[in-house]
Amino acid sequence: MSPDSDIALDGEGPLHQQIRRAIARPILAGRWPPGRRIPSEHELMQRFGVSRMTVNRALASLANEGLIARKRKAGTVVAIPSAERAVFEIWDISAEIARSGATHSMTLIRREVGPAAPAEADVLRVPADTPILRLVLCHASDGEPIQFEDRLVNIAAAPGILSARLEDIAPGRWLLDHVPWTEAEHAIRAAEANAEIAAHLKIRRGSACLVVERHTWRGDTPITFARLTSPAGAQVLVGRFRPSAG
Amino acid sequence: MSPDSDIALDGEGPLHQQIRRAIARPILAGRWPPGRRIPSEHELMQRFGVSRMTVNRALASLANEGLIARKRKAGTVVAIPSAERAVFEIWDISAEIARSGATHSMTLIRREVGPAAPAEADVLRVPADTPILRLVLCHASDGEPIQFEDRLVNIAAAPGILSARLEDIAPGRWLLDHVPWTEAEHAIRAAEANAEIAAHLKIRRGSACLVVERHTWRGDTPITFARLTSPAGAQVLVGRFRPSAG
């Protein structure tokens, strides 16, 4: 069996996107470490039975997003992940903490299952009374509280979340691993800590926090809404850009 | 003369990127308002004397970034600007304000020319004593102070900035229009307003602010560093993503 036997087309959507996913999946899942060689366009072209233009389109798009690095003659390899991706792509605090070398821990503050109240239905963008899971928790890095997470999950869109062991794995991480998303939206703003958040993050009430709110969808159905609050100094979102060369 | 006579190739780099720029420029400059019809692929193909694939590649890339909206048979139009673009691409508060329908105004608080002090050289990432322009100003939307800007400009990289009429045009805007950049980096965080910022933004000292710091380079030479501070509620950075579908 070929060493890249884990890549395969899934038959969904345009070919170039299938190829994209086929390559992106093992990278994002961590099965292909940075530096790992990716088959050349010719090889992929034969393996998938498509034209080189189509392979090229897929790989160019991945390169454009910094997932892979390409060099003429040298070939294509999995790019070393920069902070960049973390900001814009999906965003997992436990991975972030692990990367910095610290230990991640988590305290579950609240966990409720039930029909969505009007306000909740509104933010999650589901009909009222949709069954949802509400989670409130606090992440810590080496014991230092670093992020307060308030999350709503559309249970219908994430079957299995109710039986997930959320003491061991961050809910964001669990969802990333188990529920494929097709669209996400971030809103980033500053806000002042309310009493509850201040208590859990061990900061002064009213002190500045960075708030990231994220909606995630699969097609038209909302999967989850998360409001992630970090103390002013604890988190900086960094992104690097080009003048958007296609 | 054709109604789209303001689009032309510039001869720099690959054709598809030239076409991209040719279309993007009048949109970003505001000459083409949202909803304005963009010539069909066939027209562009003839106008530029390139193949349709090449035009398509350029337009697909612009559509991917949300600058234009395409619909089969209906054609291509300038997209209604969502906040989205503003986050990732370069970022111009005066355009943002204008887009929201308000009037932008600006007060120049400080303007100094001279060799970079060590601390300044450090943030701008130039050698000490490099001639720099230091600007401090405050932007307002309909008279309401909305953003405090602290900027360092590498004069060598932006010839002409010294004679620009910075009372009329925001320095960020001027730089965008006059100095081509190849790379930019954003850092986003929350911070508490210090005395000076609080006074200018008319907010309480210590209240939460959103801070965006941006470095811009042309090749290896730094062009400018800007620290943009907005009161907590005034600004929300929004971004929408796909699992990075090309």
Added chain:
DNA sequence: TCGCCGTTATTGTCTATACAAAAGCCGAGG
């Protein structure tokens, strides 16, 4: 007038081909 349906303009995707540009590789020559 209104609704339905075929026409057609426009974009989306894919293929096959071609040539250019970069850069690793390797062998000839010193």
Added chain:
DNA sequence: CCTCGGCTTTTGTATAGACAATAACGGCGA
């Protein structure tokens, strides 16, 4: 041994052609 130059692999760009999908439009009939 080292260096230089050519060979070759790999990616980058562009073209022409084809067919599919979509949806606006216009005309026709009730």
